[in-house]
Amino acid sequence: MSDSLWGYQPSSGHTAGADLSGYAVEATDGSIGKVDKHSDEAGSAYLLVDTGVWIFGKDVLLPAGTVRRIDTEDRKVYVDLTKEQVKDSPEFDRHRQTEDPGYHAQISAYYMAFRIM
Numbered sequence: 001m002s003d004s005l006w007g008y009q010p011s012s013g014h015t016a017g018a019d020l021s022g023y024a025v026e027a028t029d030g031s032i033g034k035v036d037k038h039s040d041e042a043g044s045a046y047l048l049v050d051t052g053v054w055i056f057g058k059d060v061l062l063p064a065g066t067v068r069r070i071d072t073e074d075r076k077v078y079v080d081l082t083k084e085q086v087k088d089s090p091e092f093d094r095h096r097q098t099e100d101p102g103y104h105a106q107i108s109a110y111y112m113a114f115r116i117m
Contacts, residue, residue: 005065005108005115006044013070016040024076025049025062027083033060035077037098040064044104047077048094051086059094060086061107085114 008014023035025047033051036059045064051057062079069078079086090106097103 004043005063005111006046006104007042008040008045008064008067011069012067013072014064014067018070018072020047020070020077022075023070024074026076026078027081027086028079029082032079032083032086038064044099046098048098049086058087059092060089061092061098061103062086063104063107063111066111081111081114085111 017040020035020038025032025035033049035047036050037048039046047062047064047067049060049062051060062081066079066081067077068080070076071078090103090110092103
C-alpha cells in the first residue's frame, strides 16, 4: 500500500476525475461488491463499497491506498485486502461518517494493521 492510506498508489492506474461508480471491487480472495461512490480529494480519497447481500447490505469505506489496481476495461477495482478484513472493518454509517475525520482515523488504524511493508 502507499505511504498515504488516503491517496491512490501511483501504480494503481487511477486517473483523477475518472468515474469508478459501478465498478466491481475484488479482494485478494474474491468479489466484495461494487463502488457506490468515490472521492479523489487529496488526503481523503476513498471508495464507498456496497457489499450487497455478501455481508447483509453493509456499506464499507475503503481508503484509496488500499486500491492495488484499477482495470478500466473490465470495470474492476482490486484491493490489497481479504474478504474477511473488509467484513470485519469498523461499522460505517454513510449518512454520518463519509467525511468524518474521527471515523477516518478509526478506519486508518484498522487498515494500517494490514499494510504490506
